[in-house]
Amino acid sequence: MSQGRFVAKRVFQGVGVVWGVVSIVFVLRFVTPGSAINAVAPLDADQETRQAIARELGLDQPLHVQYGDYLVSLLQGDMGFSYVRGQEVATLVFSKLPATVELALAATVVAIGLSIPLGVVSATRRNQPVDWLATLFSLGGISTPNFWLGIMLILLLAVQFDIFQTSGRAVAAVEVAAAVVGPAPFVDRLQAWLAHITLPAVALGTYFMALVTRLTRSGMLDELGKPYVRAARAKGLPEVVVRYKHALRNTLIPVITVLGLQLGTLIGGAVITEAVFSWPGLGTLVIDSINLRDWPVLQGSLIVIGTSFVLVNIFVDVVYSALDPRVVND
């Protein structure tokens, strides 16, 4: 199979999963206690409003018609209307998405940037103090609740030492980038951005940093013991090339698989990290929606979260197939 067909196949499967996500979210409407109208109408709505909402949503139609209408309106980008907030769900959800993506990306950069070197160093200096420290650090990292870590970071670095901000998001990364070419003061913006994003990114990224350190370490140990590494050394390749070009590349293949599978944990982690740092993203929106009983927004958020997961996994698979062409033929 060619690379192109592989990608096409993954996209096709992804569409199927998104359809499943949407269908589950549709069904969730009906597991709400009481009728589906309760899930949509504000608590204080009178009988007339409720009937109007029911008519508008087509709740008086048979189920399969409702399901069909639901799919069609989603395809048109219509996720419904939040009667509690008085806003279009799609507008609301997509206005919150960039903040969450930014936080998740920053956490991934923190995690990958530190963990792979740490894992490599740990594996090449096995049973030395560095290795022990890395092992302890990664064990602690996968065992620490990220919301607690966030609070402790706030306590130490925002309250005691006043280096970072405790909450909120001052500027978007895009605005910082715009300042490079635009008239706005770049350094000020960068500082404001870093002051707000560093702690949540570290709190969210630590689990992944620990996980990837463990995987890289064990993968490297495995690869460094294989015959091809001995052969590479025997023909006189510099150790740097043996480690980074040969062994590390093969180590990264399983690491990427696990990262793809764990992406849900990253998004789930973002939800609670946002709650700790009052980060104005999808996570905060989900929690607020439950407390406000704003089900349309909750459903819209679930669809966007599920779809993002599918998209990123397709991306991961494409990267994976570039690193390891064998998977294309599986």
Next chain:
Amino acid sequence: MLSDRVRRNLASEFRGSILAKLGVVLVLLVVFVAIFAPFVAPHDPTTQSLDNAERPPLGIVQTEQRTTSEMVDGEVQTVTETVTIRPDAAHPLGTDGLGRDMLSRVIYGARTSLIVGVLGTVLAATVGVPVGLIAGYYRGRIDDGLMRFADVSLAFPSLVLAIALIGLWGRASVAVPDPFVAAGFAQEMPETFVLPGTVIVVVGVVNWVWFARIARGEALSLRDQEYVTAARALGADDSRIIAGHVLPNAITPIIVLGTVQVAAIILLESSLSFLGFSGTTLSWGFDISQGRDYVSSGQWWIAGMPGLAIMVAVIGINLIGDWLRDALDPGIEGEGGA
């Protein structure tokens, strides 16, 4: 259930690993305090004492600026004074904002975490393992359906799905009488223990897919083994083959997954309690959310202590997980040290 070879591997791996021993000690400690909480806890974890609030843990002296206003000769006078709060040996880990003993709360919190962790995992395995075994054994449409469903469920992060389900279903909890207190062995302790029922069901619902996936993988590779074919040739029916031949040979990866899942569910439960979705107020995550309000004024132990307790429990379980994986599954390279 486990063969002699497996037992030998477990024992030899245990002897050689400090981390495995540490894991067992930590988990035994947590299990012990959780079961015998009414005896181990020095105070009732729910008793408030405002005179005793915000007391620091042993060894730490806290100074605080307190501003009080009073009427003197018809005018309001504000006085700011520095108050020194000393630790009290009766509260080794300090007290929270309402004067409740942190040590007792941490001990009782272990009960919630362990009960949710173990029952949630058992529920997830009870649903997931049979479904996975059947799908892997029969293959075909059942298998395709399961795998597609698994793909879709994995697209929802556990925490997000759990929050959504609790949001829809409400947060029901059951008060169970504490057997030790009911039998009169322990006095002045809470008479009932609150079991967060919805949370247990939800974490099971959210996590069963992991068990289904692993059981399916095992069943797929075991179904064509000679002894399974032999059993089929001898006329054994499918349910007997699955229960008697496939399951026992698939059990070790399921046990390893189960161990890791207990840790994952403890973290999930603490996240749910932290966000206020749990239904019990005696839980590590709930205490961390209470303690969050005291972080800016410097009372770090109110959020700090329950977080350390979570770390102790989860590190212990993860170390046991590493030990089991190294011993039971030599195919997967271990990460735990040697």
